[in-house]
Amino acid sequence: LVSTAHGIQQEGATAVAEMLHGYGVTHLFMVPAIMRRTFAELERLYPEISPVTTHGEKAAVYMADGYARAGRRPGVCAAQAIGALNLAAGLREPFLARSPVVALTGGRLPATKFRQVYQEADDLPAFDQVTKFNGAVDDVTRLPDMLRYAFRSATTGSPGPVHLQVQGNEGQLDRETGVLDAIVEPEFAAVPPFRPRPDDDAVRAALTLLQAAVRPVIVAGGGIRWSGAAGELVALAEDLGVPVATSANGRASIAGTHRLSAGVVGTYSRECANEIVNRADLVCFIGTQTGGMTTHFWAVPTIGTPAIQIDIEPVTLGRNYPLQARVLGDARMVLSRMRELADPATASSRSQWLAEVDDLKASWRARHNSVMTSDDLPIRPERLCADLTSMMPDDAIVLVDTGHAGMWMSQYFDLTQPGQDYLRSCGHLGWSFSAGIGAKCAVPGRPVIAFTGDAGLYYHLGEIETAVRWNINSVTIVNDNCGGNQSKRGFDSAYGGESTGRSRRMWTYTDVDLARLATDMGALGIRVDKPGDLRPSLERALEADRPAVIDVRTDINVTAPLAVS
Known part of the structure; x- marks a missing residue:
């Protein structure tokens, strides 16, 4: 290595690896292949930093988002150029949630722009609407300062996602060498870096x-x-x-x-x-x-x-x-x-x-007590969520999907301890399962429980294998009613009262044993058909040394109460 007044002559991959380590990053979530030399350098220099390769770019973003929210520090995700737009789609969630995610993608080479090179598209503008900062790195000597800016932008003020497009469809700019100043600004490794005092x-x-x-x-x-x-x-x-x-x-x-x-x-x-x-x-x-x-x-x-x-x-x-x-x-x-x-x-x-x-709170509870304690079969979702209140460990992190999952849990579930945490999707169905995997990476010593429906789980079902392969032991509770019945009201309205049997096929699904499917993928799969079986099932899942999916069979004909104003 040759030292100069402005840095060290080194490969871009080495500088990036050193900086990620310096910012305290413990996991990177990505769909290969992207910046492969950087991952090789991470394995050589900092084997404690884990790459988590996913089956989809949106899942990688959601994992980085869950990591960021649970750990209150930047989560990092990456994808090659062909997956960049999928990554951008995923970044809508941390953008709406104000979550500090640093996204890295590959970009076009100047020598082949506009020549229809394999997989060529100008992806950079797509990130403008879903990031606090969106920039391209086209010179290896800019990798350090741009990475510093990414962490600084992601964590300051109201936090949010940022994107860097690294030249080369696989970000192979990291293979080049230059005089690089791999300086880390540790104050931007967590949120908030600054605490402005009020007037x-x-x-x-x-x-x-x-x-x-x-x-x-x-x-x-x-x-x-x-x-x-x-x-x-x-x-x-x-x-x-x-x-x-x-x-x-x-x-x-x-x-x-x-x-x-x-x-x-x-x-x-x-x-x-x-x-x-x-x-x-x-x-x-x-x-x-x-x-x-x-x-x-x-x-x-x-x-x-x-x-x-x-x-x-x-x-x-x-x-x-x-x-x-x-x-x-x-x-x-x-x-x-x-x-x-x-x-x-x-x-x-x-x-x-x-x-x-x-009085208002007591009146609400009295009106809803019968469904929150119901022994009906299939299980009522109100009973499922109410029971989870007393079952959550004192230091649990609970992640909840949007749609009916968010409605049920907002109404019928309560946190009971100051040490418990609650994270919810800002509008993207399927978020909580993948985000739960990322959250477990950020705080491996805490119980992480994701709550979703079967409609949400289907979005990223393949990530069960990801959790198994990387031994990320989050627990996912599935409100499984064989459908996405939040859509029922909309379809009934569209059809003038009650939707047809044909239209029901648009929001009802094949009856699949999700517990067995999870077991076949290497996770612990547990099926719950009766309300009384939920507590021992959750206890078993939390004690298992592997990812767990609890498939709770609930009533598709029950819809969540609408908001009052």
């Missing part, structure tokens, strides 16, 4: 409104989780006697069994949470983009409701709701300062409001 005047203005309100409510989003501010949030809510509703991705902000927890608000919600938010005389949004799903398309609360907002991104403040006060800063820093300045004596003025909140 005191802004904090006092927000706090004055919050303390003066008679029926305030906090709506906590995923920013609480990224900031690690759950403890500060709960403490402030307790000090001031303010109930807390959450978005689905902010759910780990407060245990569902806490006396101040209102539940998940919005479209995939618990109806009492929506009722509580809509009765509030002040809504305090913290770490949420106030998007359509969290607000049930801006009906919960209605636009015009007195509101304040706290966020790390300036452009988010007031984007969807007119505000009476706004605070820019890291959620933990803001909440800590609010606690220092708060007057707990003002909590006494809200005792009647908290009693009303308790």
Whole structure:
């Protein structure tokens, strides 16, 4: 190696391997072949870093996303040029979820552009809409600084995915040599790298409104989780006697069994949470983009409701709701300062409001208790989700799909311990199973339980083999009703009342024993036909030294209650 004032003369692959190690990356999720020299160098220099080769590019992204969210640090995925658009499609999820994923793909060679070389397409523009930064690396000496920028961009402010297109259809630019400065900036190896402190005047203005309100409510989003501010949030809510509703991705902000927890608000919600938010005389949004799903398309609360907002991104403040006060800063820093300045004596003025909140929650539970405890066969999904509440280990990470899976779990499942975590897809069916594999890679010592339906599992069924091959022991619970019955209402409406037998074939499936299929692929497959069999099945799966799929047979004729506003 030749040292210079600007770096070391070395192969690009060596520099990339050193930098990935320096940023604390433990797993890379990819569809080969991409940057093969880099993977060879990783094996030579850092064999503890595991490549996880998947059967599809979207699954690789979802694994990197699950890794990023569970570990609160960047996840890395990669694909050669022919798979780049599949990778871009997968990046929609971490982009919507604000998750720090670093994506690497191959790109075209200058010598063969526009000559119809094998698999040629200009993929770079496709990444513009689903990334915080999208760039191309066409010179080996740019690999280090562009990789540094990727990690910096992914983790700062509101986190999000980034993409680097590395020259060569397989990113073979990493084979070239140059004077490379493989400098690592360790502060960008996790989220958040910076904690901006709020302006005191802004904090006092927000706090004055919050303390003066008679029926305030906090709506906590995923920013609480990224900031690690759950403890500060709960403490402030307790000090001031303010109930807390959450978005689905902010759910780990407060245990569902806490006396101040209102539940998940919005479209995939618990109806009492929506009722509580809509009765509030002040809504305090913290770490949420106030998007359509969290607000049930801006009906919960209605636009015009007195509101304040706290966020790390300036452009988010007031984007969807007119505000009476706004605070820019890291959620933990803001909440800590609010606690220092708060007057707990003002909590006494809200005792009647908290009693009303308790009544709304109790009323919801009384209305739904019969289905949450039902012994009906096939199993009711309400019973499945309610039972999981008491079965989750104290340090479990729960990952939940979109669609009916998200609706069932938002309504009938609760976190019970501060050490539990909850991650949900922002709209991409099939996410949770693959993301659960990535999450287990990030936190191998914690129980990781993914919840999906058979419709979701079918998207990436082949990744059962991936988990087996790489010995990634996540547990997947499948709400298996042999169909995607969230579509029932839409098809019934389209057909003027009740859809035809032919149309049912568009959302009902062949009866497949998914437990047996998983077993044949090398995983532990368990079939559950009775509610009482779920607990021992989950215990067995968590104790197994291999990936597990629990196939729970549920009633296809039961549809999730729709949101109220």
